[in-house]
Amino acid sequence: MSRSPSIPDRPHRDIDSDLPDDERLEALRGHYEDLVDVNDQLSDQLDDAEDRRERLREKVDRVERENETLKSSSLYIATVEDILPDEQVIVKQHGNNQEVLTDVSSRIVDRVEPGDRVAVNDSFAIQTVLDTETDARAQSMEITEKPEVTYADIGGIDEQVREVREAVEQPLTEPEIFNEVGIDPPSGVLLYGPPGTGKTMLAKAVANETDATFIKMAGSELVRKFIGEGSRLVRDLFEMARERQPAIIFIDEIDAIATRRTESKTSGDAEVQRTMMQLLSEMDGFEARGEIRIIAATNRFDMLDRAILRPGRFDRLIEVPEPDRDGREQILSIHTRGMNIADGVDFAALADDTDGYSGADMESLATEAGMFAIRNDRDEVSHQDFADALEKIEEDDSSDVVSSAGYFYQ
Numbered sequence: 001m002s003r004s005p006s007i008p009d010r011p012h013r014d015i016d017s018d019l020p021d022d023e024r025l026e027a028l029r030g031h032y033e034d035l036v037d038v039n040d041q042l043s044d045q046l047d048d049a050e051d052r053r054e055r056l057r058e059k060v061d062r063v064e065r066e067n068e069t070l071k072s073s074s075l076y077i078a079t080v081e082d083i084l085p086d087e088q089v090i091v092k093q094h095g096n097n098q099e100v101l102t103d104v105s106s107r108i109v110d111r112v113e114p115g116d117r118v119a120v121n122d123s124f125a126i127q128t129v130l131d132t133e134t135d136a137r138a139q140s141m142e143i144t145e146k147p148e149v150t151y152a153d154i155g156g157i158d159e160q161v162r163e164v165r166e167a168v169e170q171p172l173t174e175p176e177i178f179n180e181v182g183i184d185p186p187s188g189v190l191l192y193g194p195p196g197t198g199k200t201m202l203a204k205a206v207a208n209e210t211d212a213t214f215i216k217m218a219g220s221e222l223v224r225k226f227i228g229e230g231s232r233l234v235r236d237l238f239e240m241a242r243e244r245q246p247a248i249i250f251i252d253e254i255d256a257i258a259t260r261r262t263e264s265k266t267s268g269d270a271e272v273q274r275t276m277m278q279l280l281s282e283m284d285g286f287e288a289r290g291e292i293r294i295i296a297a298t299n300r301f302d303m304l305d306r307a308i309l310r311p312g313r314f315d316r317l318i319e320v321p322e323p324d325r326d327g328r329e330q331i332l333s334i335h336t337r338g339m340n341i342a343d344g345v346d347f348a349a350l351a352d353d354t355d356g357y358s359g360a361d362m363e364s365l366a367t368e369a370g371m372f373a374i375r376n377d378r379d380e381v382s383h384q385d386f387a388d389a390l391e392k393i394e395e396d397d398s399s400d401v402v403s404s405a406g407y408f409y410q
């Protein structure tokens with residue numbers, strides 16, 4: 001750093017008061033010139049100081065900006081695999097699956113356990129342990145170790161249950177059959193049909209039956225994120241499944257990322273397209289006889305990009321229709337299993353009166369009937385409660401019932 005210039009001495013001149021006037025005047029003039037000279041020097045020094053201050057301020061600004069950038073520089077997500085003595089851990093980076101032995105500060109070491117998701121910096125040092133709140137990516141997935149739904153909870157779609165068991169369950173539980181016969185099981189299964197008909201239940205029930213982790217992601221979540229985030233979420237989804245296999249990946253509302261290509265070329269479309277390409281490439285690089293099965297669901301089969309239905313992708317299509325009369329009766333008896341039902345409740349008649357109702361609508365009917373019993377201070381649900389519930393649903397919610405019938409698929 002340059003040294004500050006020295007401050008000039010204050011000019012001093014002894015002027016003898018006995019001097020003749022003209023000499024004194026001359027001496028005073030000389031003193032005045034000294035003063036002006038010193039003043040000029042000081043003023044130059046002040047200008048220099050201000051210049052220096054300006055330069056320093058710019059430097060401070062620059063350093064502050066760099067500091068901010070450093071503070072906000074990217075961190076990577078990794079999973080802790082193992083904790084070793086001497087404050088060392090093995091982490092596996094997401095995305096590239098690289099395993100790294102890294103140090104962890106004593107501040108953090110007590111808080112990490114194998115399986116934790118952590119943020120690491122460029123040198124793989126653990127910066128933070130991600131809890132479920134900060135772990136936004138895990139947040140957009142619903143992960144259930146063992147869903148509670150079983151096949152016995154699903155009514156009216158026995159044929160679909162059979163097909164799903166064959167296409168998803170059997171490859172997981174009896175992979176040797178496929179090896180012996182020498183065929184690959186379907187890569188992905190697409191369930192399509194109106195809302196509330198049991199598609200999610202089916203996927204959960206297979207996970208339950210096969211002791212697989214159920215990992216659900218909604219297509220709409222994948223497209224709502226920032227640019228580039230959708231494909232990263234897809235990668236994360238498969239990464240999570242690999243970590244937790246056997247696993248069932250369930251992508252609901254697949255139409256959100258796999259709509260037919262339109263003419264428009266907005267950046268949003270491009271992003272959706274990228275997300276879908278990522279999904280397809282994950283599926284292409286997939287071990288068909290492995291421990292991860294993929295199920296997708298849609299209410300909008302008509303809108304789907306046919307590219308996702310090619311062999312090796314979602315190559316098994318299963319239609320899940322609205323329940324017929326017998327199906328509705330069966331679903332009603334499932335959803336009233338735990339209810340205190342009075343003698344004389346006629347499920348067959350209720351099934352007759354609920355044409356066009358989905359499984360979810362039948363569930364609402366049972367709940368609503370229970371509410372009528374409670375309102376009337378009874379602990380038993382009568383046929384009249386069901387009739388009242390039906391009337392109420394028809395009145396209040398007719399738009400919902402219409403919408404459940406108003407889906408499109410081929």
Ligand SMILES: Nc1ncnc2c1ncn2[C@@H]1O[C@H](COP(=O)(O)OP(=O)(O)OP(=O)(O)O)[C@@H](O)[C@H]1O
Pocket residue numbers: 153154155156157194195196197198199200201202252297298299331334358359360361363
């Ligand atoms: N076939 C069914 N048997 C028994 N209950 C059903 C059936 N279908 C739907 N339900 C009830 O409706 C609820 C919603 O069903 P589910 O989420 O499986 O529908 P979905 O087809 O996945 O709907 P969406 O397309 O809207 O996601 C279930 O939790 C269940 O209580």
